[in-house]
Amino acid sequence: MSVFEGFKFRKVSSVVHNLDPRIKFFFVVILFVMAIMFFELLALVVLFFIPLPFVFMARVNKQWLRSLRGAAFFAIFIFATNILVGYFYPSSNRQIIPPVDTATEYLILVEYASAMTLRFVVLIASFSVFFLTTSPDHLGLALQQSRIPYEFCFAFTTAVRFVPVLADEAQTIMDAQKARGLELERGNFLKRVRNYIPILIPLIVNAIRRSLELAEAMESRAWGASEKRTNLYTLKLRRADYILVGVSVLMLIIAVYVRLYVPIPSLTTLLLL
Amino acid sequence: MIEVKDLHFAYPTGLEALKGINLTVDDGEFLAVMGQNGAGKTTLVKHFNGLLKPTAGEVLVDGVSTRDVSVAKLSRNVGFVFQNPDHQLFSETVEEEIGFALKNFGFEEAVIKKQVDWALNLLDITQYRKTSPFMLSGGERKRVALASILAWDPQVIILDEPTIGQDHQQKEKLQQFILQLNAQKKTVVVVTHDVEFVAECNPRVILMSQGKILAEGMAEKVLTNPKLVAQASIVPPQITQVFLELADLGLPTDVIDVHEATKILLGRLRERQ
Numbered sequence: 001m002s003v004f005e006g007f008k009f010r011k012v013s014s015v016v017h018n019l020d021p022r023i024k025f026f027f028v029v030i031l032f033v034m035a036i037m038f039f040e041l042l043a044l045v046v047l048f049f050i051p052l053p054f055v056f057m058a059r060v061n062k063q064w065l066r067s068l069r070g071a072a073f074f075a076i077f078i079f080a081t082n083i084l085v086g087y088f089y090p091s092s093n094r095q096i097i098p099p100v101d102t103a104t105e106y107l108i109l110v111e112y113a114s115a116m117t118l119r120f121v122v123l124i125a126s127f128s129v130f131f132l133t134t135s136p137d138h139l140g141l142a143l144q145q146s147r148i149p150y151e152f153c154f155a156f157t158t159a160v161r162f163v164p165v166l167a168d169e170a171q172t173i174m175d176a177q178k179a180r181g182l183e184l185e186r187g188n189f190l191k192r193v194r195n196y197i198p199i200l201i202p203l204i205v206n207a208i209r210r211s212l213e214l215a216e217a218m219e220s221r222a223w224g225a226s227e228k229r230t231n232l233y234t235l236k237l238r239r240a241d242y243i244l245v246g247v248s249v250l251m252l253i254i255a256v257y258v259r260l261y262v263p264i265p266s267l268t269t270l271l272l273l
Numbered sequence: 274m275i276e277v278k279d280l281h282f283a284y285p286t287g288l289e290a291l292k293g294i295n296l297t298v299d300d301g302e303f304l305a306v307m308g309q310n311g312a313g314k315t316t317l318v319k320h321f322n323g324l325l326k327p328t329a330g331e332v333l334v335d336g337v338s339t340r341d342v343s344v345a346k347l348s349r350n351v352g353f354v355f356q357n358p359d360h361q362l363f364s365e366t367v368e369e370e371i372g373f374a375l376k377n378f379g380f381e382e383a384v385i386k387k388q389v390d391w392a393l394n395l396l397d398i399t400q401y402r403k404t405s406p407f408m409l410s411g412g413e414r415k416r417v418a419l420a421s422i423l424a425w426d427p428q429v430i431i432l433d434e435p436t437i438g439q440d441h442q443q444k445e446k447l448q449q450f451i452l453q454l455n456a457q458k459k460t461v462v463v464v465t466h467d468v469e470f471v472a473e474c475n476p477r478v479i480l481m482s483q484g485k486i487l488a489e490g491m492a493e494k495v496l497t498n499p500k501l502v503a504q505a506s507i508v509p510p511q512i513t514q515v516f517l518e519l520a521d522l523g524l525p526t527d528v529i530d531v532h533e534a535t536k537i538l539l540g541r542l543r544e545r546q
Contacts, residue, residue, distance in 0.1 A: 169360070175324045176361040178344045179353040180421065181377030198373070201363035205407065209359070 015240060016058035016133045021142040023241045023248075024130055030248045031126040034255045040264040041115040044122060050251070051126045060132045067128040068121065075117050082113035107268040136161045138235075145235055158214070166207065173202050274300050275321055275429070275460075279330040282316055290316040292484040293330070300428070301458040303451075305471045305492065308481035309506035314464045315356075317481070318431050321462065322351040334429075349378055352427035356434040358418035362406040367398060370406050371421045378425055392424035396450075412443045429460040436467045448473060468496060472510035472529040480505045497527040 016024075035047055055064045086109045140157035144150060174184070177198045184195050258264070275298040282291040290313045298304055298321075306314045319325040320332045323339040332339045334347060355361060364370035371392050375385040393399040396416045401409060406417050415438070422430065432451070436444050452474060455461045465471060471478060471492050478496065479489040482505050488495050496502060497513050509517065509529075516528045524541075528534050 172355070172357075173360045175319070176353075176355040178324060179322055179348050179355070180361065180374035181345045181348050181425075182373075183343070183345050183377070198361075198363045202360055205363075206359055 012059060014058045016054050019244060020235055020237055020241045021134045021138045023244050024134060027244055027248045028126045028130045030252050032123060035119050035122045037255055037259050039115055041111050041267050043264050044115050044118040047122050048118060051129045054129050058133045063132055064128055068125060071124045075121055078120050079113050079117040082116045083109060086112060104268060104272065111266060111268050141231060141233065141235055150229055169206060170203055173199050274335060276333040280320065280327050280332060281329040282325060283328045290484055294486060298460060298462060300460055303455045303461045303476035305476045305478045306464045306481060307478055307507060312481040313484045314481055315433055318462055318464055321431055322353050323347040350427055351429040352422040353431045354419050354422050354433065356437065358414040361418055362414060365405060366403050367401045367406050367417050368403065370417055371424050374421060374425055388424045392420040395423060396420040411438050430454060431462045433464045435463060436465060436470050468507055468510050472496060493527055493529045496529055
């Protein structure tokens with residue numbers, strides 16, 4: 001459940017928290033695009049360092065690290081898959097750097113797999129900063145001011161808001177079934193999948209029950225009574241937001257330039273020189 | 274016998290929930306754990322069947338440290354009834370729901386059938402044998418949950434907030450039922466806010482506050498101490514409140530039982546006449 005922890009918003013005030021969510025999202029998307037543009041380890045290492053100042057400025061290092069730790073399982077999975085695929089179907093990465101001898105070939109393979117894993121880590125790291133520093137309310141406001149119908153904004157923010165609630169509930173249900181002798185890790189693969197039925201059914205039933213209750217509670221508070229909704233708070237771009245837009249665009253320009261005109265050496269060739 | 278030695282527990286979020294708990298629960302004892310929300314009551318009892326493992330210190334169940342044994346194994350002797358039955362019900366029929374734990378513990382078919390019949394009868398839900406647990410009322414669901422634990426006849430029974438959401442009649446029945454279990458030499462641990470319920474059962478009480486044990490002793494001693502109960506954010510039973518307010522008239526202040534109170538008051542009235 002630690003992945004969810006990493007995406008849970010906590011109310012703190014900092015420069016990063018006060019940035020306009022739309023701009024923060026734009027910045028994260030640029031990072032995303034850049035991570036997809038490069039497959040060289042060296043470039044991805046540089047990309048990994050970009051969100052770090054934001055993490056420290058927002059003082060969310062602990063939670064941020066926890067989300068990375070939560071993603072470790074998938075990262076290992078990606079690394080292993082890349083190694084296996086590269087090993088059994090060498091043609092898939094041979095096009096990137098032609099092999100010299102077997103030892104180097106292995107190094108190149110490991111470097112390639114690390115780069116693919118790091119790409120995933122960069123994505124998780126940057127999206128985690130976004131969710132850790134943006135309150136669900138702000139997010140909803142940003143969606144509304146982007147002219148998305150209120151119904152959709154509400155559904156989206158509600159979904160985000162209930163992720164931690166569901167995670168907590170899943171933990172309680174697991175405890176309750178363990179107390180009745182359920183051993184999740186026992187049996188072969190099929191049995192293990194079946195072991196999750198006593199967890200999933202109460203979780204789903206409760207989620208449906210809760211959504212019906214929420215709907216009734218909303219309706220009794222006149223949800224949807226007025227056609228045009230106004231908000232107490234509105235988002236306005238400030239100087240820091242304009243600076244972040246500038247930085248993001250600049251990063252993208254540099255990235256495109258590097259991609260097109262600068263050859264990036266692989267770590268393996270640098271080491272062997 | 275459950276022995277708790279200098280138990281400390283901190284959640285992964287860093288919240289220190291238990292700060293040095295020492296406690297012994299003897300075989301066949303009836304214990305109520307009371308205190309305000311967030312005092313650490315549920316966290317404490319979750320150590321008794323190994324759902325939580327100590328951060329520091331030790332919990333011994335029949336001389337064995339809970340660190341070394343799985344929840345499934347501990348649960349065979351320590352049954353835990355969760356607060357909300359909806360966190361565990363998942364089967365198509367009440368009968369299957371009650372048999373679930375027995376299957377997990379590897380009982381034979383014939384024994385399972387016998388025990389299920391026994392538990393259905395015990396909680397007066399035999400007529401719902403083939404009904405879906407989701408079609409039952411809240412009180413009935415609670416009884417199914419209770420039956421699903423009692424079915425394997427554990428030596429220790431932990432009940433987390435058993436009286437919540439029960440009408441008066443159900444509560445009365447539950448109280449009789451718990452006292453009956455205790456009379457059969459079962460160890461019963463109840464986590465509750467319900468002072469009236471505790472006053473009527475008069476078990477040993479431990480009063481918790483902020484992860485520590487504030488006081489322990491028989492209910493009539495602990496619940497009649499206005500200072501202690503105030504510290505734990507609970508109020509004394511109503512009958513005790515009356516006697517405390519009338520202390521100037523020379524009435525005793527450690528009364529929690531309505532029948533005893535009636536006797537004292539009648540005695541006084543007769544003296545006057």
